Amino acid sequence: MSRRRPSEREKKGPSQRQLRVGEELRHLLAELLERGDMRDPELRDASITVTAVDVSPDLRNATAFVMPLGGQDEERLLAALRRAAPWFRARVGEKAQLRYAPEIRFQVDRTFDEADRIGQLLRRPDVARDIKDD
Template sequence: MTRRGSNVAGKPPSQRQLRVGEMLRHALAEILQRGDIADPVLEVAVVTVPEVRATPDLRHATAFVMPLGGQHVDEVIAALNRNRKFIRGELAHKVTLKYMPDLTFEIDRSFDEGDRIDQLLRSPEVARDLGPEDGGDGD
């Protein structure tokens, strides 16, 4: 099963997908920063947009977002999904594309995954395997 925004058969995204995703990310971040969306949840929440992934046909895009501090995550996602048609219209004014992708919003879990990997690397089991002879501070 593939995720929205990823290519079939695990292929990496094309340069066009990456470029469109980055243009959408910048425009979406600007819209959220300026407070153009009239929603009480989004008016008080500071939301970052680390990544936007577009499908190969550029008809759909998934915006990965994270509220500052990771608080009120469910409310922010619900508010963004409630206002996605308005956001799509605002993006159409800022980004010139033949078709504006249909947006979906998801929580960015890359920070959690990074923390999990960091905890694994600091675990006693890994420290035991990386003894002084395997790359510790011995010469």
């Protein structure tokens, strides 16, 4: 394991261009999923929300965070999305005004689970007592 220090660029977070491209990709993926033009019947009938897309600094890789409606069949739908990733890349490459179509990886978005867990912790009586305004 290397012990190098993070550069200033790594400390800052994503650039404005990365954020803009990520948002554009999120809209394109959501549109493709909404239309249901895929060959895979598991994806054609599924309701999937694209919550965010993180793009690498070179704009060649993207991670799309998705959440199936109701959180049902996550693994099955994630496997179907991963199988269809080359199809999504081709469609995004046609519509996005980018030099290279990014390789898209799909992951289930766990931020809602984490927010729920934090909310439960804050509602515990011993914690609520400590944060209560006097």
